[in-house]
Amino acid sequence: MDSENGGAFPASIEAVWGLRGRPPKGPRPGLTLEGIVAAAVRTADAEGLDAVSMSRVAKELGVSTMALYRYVATKDELVVLMADAAVGPPPPLPEGADWRKGLEHWASAMRTALLAHPWAAPLMVTTGPPATPNQLAWLDLALQALAGTGLPARAKLATELLVGGHVLSEVSVVLGMAAEQGPGPRWADYEPFLRRVTGDGRLPALRAAIEAGAFGDDEPGGAEEVHGTFAYGLARILDGVEAHLRTLRS
Amino acid sequence: MDSENGGAFPASIEAVWGLRGRPPKGPRPGLTLEGIVAAAVRTADAEGLDAVSMSRVAKELGVSTMALYRYVATKDELVVLMADAAVGPPPPLPEGADWRKGLEHWASAMRTALLAHPWAAPLMVTTGPPATPNQLAWLDLALQALAGTGLPARAKLATELLVGGHVLSEVSVVLGMAAEQGPGPRWADYEPFLRRVTGDGRLPALRAAIEAGAFGDDEPGGAEEVHGTFAYGLARILDGVEAHLRTLRS
DNA sequence: ACGCTACTGCGTATGCCGTAAACGGTACTG
DNA sequence: CAGTACCGTTTACGGCATACGCAGTAGCGT
Numbered sequence: 001m002d003s004e005n006g007g008a009f010p011a012s013i014e015a016v017w018g019l020r021g022r023p024p025k026g027p028r029p030g031l032t033l034e035g036i037v038a039a040a041v042r043t044a045d046a047e048g049l050d051a052v053s054m055s056r057v058a059k060e061l062g063v064s065t066m067a068l069y070r071y072v073a074t075k076d077e078l079v080v081l082m083a084d085a086a087v088g089p090p091p092p093l094p095e096g097a098d099w100r101k102g103l104e105h106w107a108s109a110m111r112t113a114l115l116a117h118p119w120a121a122p123l124m125v126t127t128g129p130p131a132t133p134n135q136l137a138w139l140d141l142a143l144q145a146l147a148g149t150g151l152p153a154r155a156k157l158a159t160e161l162l163v164g165g166h167v168l169s170e171v172s173v174v175l176g177m178a179a180e181q182g183p184g185p186r187w188a189d190y191e192p193f194l195r196r197v198t199g200d201g202r203l204p205a206l207r208a209a210i211e212a213g214a215f216g217d218d219e220p221g222g223a224e225e226v227h228g229t230f231a232y233g234l235a236r237i238l239d240g241v242e243a244h245l246r247t248l249r250s
Numbered sequence: 251m252d253s254e255n256g257g258a259f260p261a262s263i264e265a266v267w268g269l270r271g272r273p274p275k276g277p278r279p280g281l282t283l284e285g286i287v288a289a290a291v292r293t294a295d296a297e298g299l300d301a302v303s304m305s306r307v308a309k310e311l312g313v314s315t316m317a318l319y320r321y322v323a324t325k326d327e328l329v330v331l332m333a334d335a336a337v338g339p340p341p342p343l344p345e346g347a348d349w350r351k352g353l354e355h356w357a358s359a360m361r362t363a364l365l366a367h368p369w370a371a372p373l374m375v376t377t378g379p380p381a382t383p384n385q386l387a388w389l390d391l392a393l394q395a396l397a398g399t400g401l402p403a404r405a406k407l408a409t410e411l412l413v414g415g416h417v418l419s420e421v422s423v424v425l426g427m428a429a430e431q432g433p434g435p436r437w438a439d440y441e442p443f444l445r446r447v448t449g450d451g452r453l454p455a456l457r458a459a460i461e462a463g464a465f466g467d468d469e470p471g472g473a474e475e476v477h478g479t480f481a482y483g484l485a486r487i488l489d490g491v492e493a494h495l496r497t498l499r500s
Numbered sequence: 501a502c503g504c505t506a507c508t509g510c511g512t513a514t515g516c517c518g519t520a521a522a523c524g525g526t527a528c529t530g
Numbered sequence: 531c532a533g534t535a536c537c538g539t540t541t542a543c544g545g546c547a548t549a550c551g552c553a554g555t556a557g558c559g560t
Binding site: 010017019076125126139144159164176185190202205206209213214229232237240 | 259260263267269324326327329330371372375376377378379381386387389390391393394396397402403404405406407408409411412414415416418419420422423426427429432433434435437439440443444446447448452453454455456458459462463464478479482483485486487488489490491493494
C-alpha cells in the first residue's frame with residue numbers, strides 16, 4: 001500500500017521515474033523505454049512529429065509495432081515522454097546569481113531547448129500538468145532561482161508560469177515564421193497578405209504597424225531583431241516582478 | 251494580377267475574408283464555409299476536438315464526406331478556421347480607457363473566449379501566424395489599446411505577444427487541471443504524486459512549494475485563487491510595461 | 501531438477517481516418 | 531442552345547492506433 005497510492009498514473013510515467021523495477025518473472029526485455037523514446041525523438045527531429053507513428057518507431061528499432069505497447073500503453077504516453085526528453089535536464093543556475101539573473105538564464109536555456117526540437121513546443125501546452133522528471137526539474141530550478149525572494153509559494157509558481165509562458169509563446173512565433181508546412185501563410189508572403197487584408201480600413205492599428213515596418217525582418221539587427229522580441233518581453237516581466245518585490249518588502 | 255498576388259494562401263482563408271466571389275459557372279453551392287466551420291465547432295464543443303473528423307462533420311451536415319473538400323483543401327485548413335471561429339470577434343475596448351485598462355479588458359475577454367472552447371487553446375500555438383479575420387481583429391484591438399503610448403510599432407507587437415502568451419499559458423494550465431482525458435495525472439492525484447516524486451530530496455524547491463500548500467485548490471478564495479494566478483501575471487506584465495513607458499518618456 | 505507462471509515480442513485483424521480520382525447532374529455564359 | 535466550369539457523390543487506397551491471442555522464455559517455489 002505504499003507504492004500504488006499514485007496508482008492513477010500511467011505506468012510508463014512511473015517507469016521514467018525509476019519507480020518500476022523489472023518484474024521477477026518472464027524473459028528479459030529486449031527494449032528500453034529510454035531507447036524507444038530516443039528513437040521517436042530522432043524520428044521527430046529528422047522528419048517532424050507527424051512522421052512519428054508507432055509502426056515507424058518500431059521499424060526504427062527493428063521490432064514489431066505491437067512490441068512497443070509492452071512499454072507504453074498508448075501513443076499519447078509516448079508523446080508525453082518525448083516532450084520530456086526534448087527539453088532534457090535543465091542546466092544548473094549560474095553561481096552566485098540573484099533571482100533575476102537566474103530566471104534570465106533559465107528562460108533562455110529553455111528557449112534554446114525548445115528551438116532545438118521544433119516539434120516539442122506545441123506539446124508543452126497539450127500534455128497537461130508537468131509530471132515527468134525533466135519537466136519537473138525545470139520547474140524546480142525556476143523555484144530555486146526565486147527561493148531567496150520571500151515571494152509566497154503560490155506567487156513563485158505563478159512567476160514560473162509567467163516566464164515559461166512567455167518563452168513558449170515567443171518560440172511558437174519564431175517557429176511559425178520558419179514553418180514550411182501547415183496551413184496559413186508562408187512568412188515571405190505574410191506582409192503582403194496583411195496589406196491586402198487591411199486595405200479596406202478595418203484593422204487600422206494593424207495597418208499602422210505594418211506601415212511602420214513592424215513586420216519587416218530586416219531593420220538594424222536582422223536575426224537579432226527576433227531575439228529582441230524575446231528579450232523585450234522577458235525584461236518587462238522581470239521588471240514587473242522586481243517592482244512587486246519592492247512593494248512587498250516595504 | 252491584383253487579386254492573386256497573395257496567391258500562396260489557402261483558398262479557404264481568402265474565402266473567410268470574402269475575397270472570393272461565387273464563380274459564374276456551375277450549380278449553386280449547397281453548403282457554406284461558415285456552416286461547415288460552425289458544424290465542426292459544435293462537434294468539438296460537444297465531444298472534443300478528436301471527435302471532429304471530416305466524415306463526422308459531413309454527417310452533421312447531411313452531406314457526403316468529400317463534399318467538404320469543395321470548400322476546404324485539407325482538414326488542417328478547417329482546423330484553422332475553427333480556431334478563428336472559436337475566439338470570435340473581440341469585444342470593443344471600454345470607452346475612454348487608458349492603455350492599461352484596455353489591455354486588461356482585452357486579456358480577460360480573450361481568456362473567457364478560450365475557456366469557452368477548451369479545444370481551441372492548443373490550436374493557437376499550432377496554426378502559425380494569425381491570418382484569419384477574428385485572429386487579426388484581436389491583434390488589431392490590442393494595438394489600438396497601445397496606440398497612445400508612443401511605443402515603437404515593434405514593441406507594441408511584442409507587448410501584444412507578451413500579454414497574449416500569458417493568457418494562453420494560464421488558460422492551458424487551467425484546462426490541464428480540468429482535463430479528464432489525456433495522459434498525465436488527474437488533478438486530484440497530482441499533489442500526492444508530486445509528494446511521492448519529490449520524496450528523495452531531488453527537486454527541493456518544488457518540495458518546499460508543495461509543503462507550503464502551493465498546490466492545494468482551497469486556500470482563501472477557492473476558484474478565485476486560480477483567477478489569482480492570471481491576475482498576478484497580468485499585473486506584473488503591465489507593471490513592467492508601465493515602467494518601461496516611464497523611462498521612454500524621460 | 502522441474503513445472504508453474506508471469507512476462508516478452510509477434511502476427512493478425514478491425515475500424516477509422518484523410519484524401520485521390522472519376523462520374524453524372526447543374527446552371528450560367530456566349 | 532451548346533459549352534463549360536463547378537457541385538456533390540461513389541468508390542477506393544494506404545496508413546493509422548490498437549485489441550486479441552499465441553508461442554517462447556526465465557526465474558520462482560517446490
